[in-house]
Every structure is written in C-alpha cells, then in structure tokens.
Amino acid sequence: MEINREKLKQQHAKELKMFEENHPKSKALYQEASNYLLQGVPLNWMVRWSSAYPITVVEAKGAHLKCVDGMDYIDFCLGDTGSMVGHAVDASVKAISEQVKKGTTFMLPTEDATWVGKELQRRFGLKYWQFTTSATDANRFALRMARAIFRAKGDTKRSKVLAFNFCYHGSVDETLGMVTPEGKTTFRKGNIGQCIDPSVMTKFIEWNDVDALEEALKDEDVIAVICEPVMTNMGIIHPDPGYHDALRALTRKYGTYLLIDETHTICTGIGGYTREYGLEPDIITAGKTLASGIPVGIWGVSEEFGKLCQPVFDSVYGFAKGVGGTLAANALTMAALRATLSEILTEDYYKRNIALATRFNEGVQSVIKEFDLPWNTKQLGLRTEYWFKKEPARNGAEAYYHTDLELDWYMHLASLNRGVLMTPFHNMALICGSTTEADVDKHTAVFREIVQNIL
C-alpha cells in the first residue's frame, strides 16, 4: 500500500499544532535561549529534531525521559548511542559521584586506567589502548598515528585514507566527502567549512564492492581503510557474506591498516562486532556509551602497530601533538568506563536487550506486513531501524537515494507526540537495560496508529 501524500501533509500539520499546544514551556525556554545561543540551542544538532523547537529535558532515568512540560517519553534514541546503557544507571551514578569527590582531572593516570586497558584488551583482542574525549577524536588520532608510522618509515607515497560512501565517523576531515554516481570524489552536502578537496585526502568507494576495494588499494597509496563493520549511519547495512574476509585479505595484500570503528556497532556485544564475528583489525575505535554518557573515546591497536608507534614518539621533542588533549583520559572518564564495563555492559545485558530489540523489530515488521508497506527493517544486536525502501540497501548510495524526508519528519513528530522518542536523522531505536516489553509494545501500537493515519 502506498502512502497518501495529501493525507501525510494534513496529518503532519495537525501533529505540528499538537506539539505546540503540548509544549508551551519548552517554547518559551527556546525563545529565551535564542537571545544567547546560536539557533537557540547549545549544539546546532538539537534543532534537528522533528518539532519546530526542541523539548527541554528536566530529567531522565533508565529508558524514560521527562520534559519541562511534564510529558514522559520512552527514549529509544538514548542520545543517539551516548546513553545506550540507559540514563543515570545506578552503578555508574555511584562510581561517577565517588570520583567527583576525589577530583576529576589531573593529566596523570589513576589505577582505573590499567583496569580499563586490560579489560579492553580482553574484549577486543587488541593490545594497546589510548583514550580521548570523543569517538571523533579517537578516529582522528588513530588515522594520524597510522600516517605518522608510514612517514617514520620513510614511506611518503601513502597519504590517503579509504572510506565508504555515506559513512559517518564524526567530524574527521578525511571522512567528510562522498563519491557521486558518476564516480567523482567530492564535498558532501551538509559538511561545512572544509578547506581541502576531499579527493586530496580520501578515496571513497561503495560498501560491499570488492572490485572497487581492490582497485582503490592497488596503487599502495592508502594509509588506512576506515569503516564501521556494519554501516549504521545510513540505516543498518550489513556486510555481504565474505566481505569482511575480502576486506582483511586485501588490506593485508596492499599493506594498508584496517581501522574498525565500533562506536555504534558496540550494540552487537561486549567486544562489538569485531569480537562477535572474529574480525582482525589493526585498529579499533569507539566511544559514546562506554562511560555511561561521560564524554569518552577509545582507540586500540595491535601489538605490531603499537611497537611502530615508539619511533614516532621518539622522533618528537617533548610529546606528540596532534594526538592528545588535556581532558582526555581524565580520572572521571576512567572511573565511569570502569563502572560501565564491569557492571553494565555484560554478556547478560546484551542477551536480554537483543531479545527485546528482536521484539521491537518484529512489531514493526508486523505493521509493515499488515499494510503491505514498501519498507524494510534491520537489526544489529540491540539496535533496530526501519527504512522507507522495499529491498534493503547494500551500500550507502542505495540507502541515501531512498531517503524520504517528508515521511521521516512526520514519523518522528507523530511518535514524539505520543510519548515515543526515536533518533533524529534515523528511524533507529536502541534498547537499554531498563526498556521493558511494555515500552516496546507501546512503540508498536504508536507506529501502527501513525502509519494508519497516512494511508
């Protein structure tokens, strides 16, 4: 069955009105903030929700969040993974509060750092670890280190990074670009302020295309391939069977490092997709939820890579700039990491939540089937997503050219009006340790109602 576009427009107008009627306090606060904050928000992304202005949060606990207008929401967005473990989880609240009383940042290690390093080695299989204040920084620093290693060896031919079309790895310059359907690497709409043409730094190819991968690597001018093991920023796009084997074999054949970004795919299991599927990257990066919402990024490297870092450190006077930051690896972050890894993100945690994510996914599928909608759903661990396309996309371009912004905005807003928060810029839902079956079933009922209203 097709969406009735006329009804969609009318219903969307009704939803905008309903939002405004129900959120007068958020509106007043937003108007006041507009005198002091660019676009009325502390971060421009916060006006990218589906409503005319954002709801102002009062507090959140577990899977629920309350706004200043007194509405309660089931939070399936969870800070777009920053709070994947849930809000204000008791174990992390305790550890964070205790550390705050003992000091938060010293530019010196605490004992927690050793514990966390050992645990990350156990989970991800890579030997040496470093910490940053965001996953973006982790990617940036790991790529810089890879480049520095080649330079230290006198290899000046390698300068480029290989990334996948419509990927997202944070605001890392090398990854802000795209390849057009005609095969031209260029700026990607929406990325602002870049000074260097992306084709100077990066080769972009489509995910799941082994021939394009070999073609891009064979000149031996690539430092590292950076990828999510499953694409998650253009919907969920799984690798084809055998794709990861080819990726690893070709990166080894052409002497290129393989960087796997587990920032979102940590939804798969305790050691991300890498552990679950036995991948063998040289570098792993992640961040977001690992410190229960305290800013963090991590990057880990193989023993061999780690040894090659030493000559790089030895070659600089003082300390290596370009990788680091005064607040990185601070004591508060390390305490939060330790609590999150030891007490929250356990095997049992994933087992429970993946089962609930399956229930969520089946609920959405049942509505798609009932109304014979040309949409599909995907699941990766405790993360699910639906996309307005009948056949699942195999790469970024296939997904991107099937985005339907009109429908997207409506679905988000209509869900929000009914107390269900979905992730903006995605139709994505995350399940945390406090999400209940009732929460999931409420989403299914809301999803059915709002779909029915536009048929």
Ligand SMILES: Cc1ncc(COP(=O)(O)O)c(C=O)c1O
């Ligand atoms: C795969 C991936 N890597 C890195 C990042 C950057 O994370 P942060 O914004 O915490 O730096 C994101 C953000 O969404 C991401 O999706």
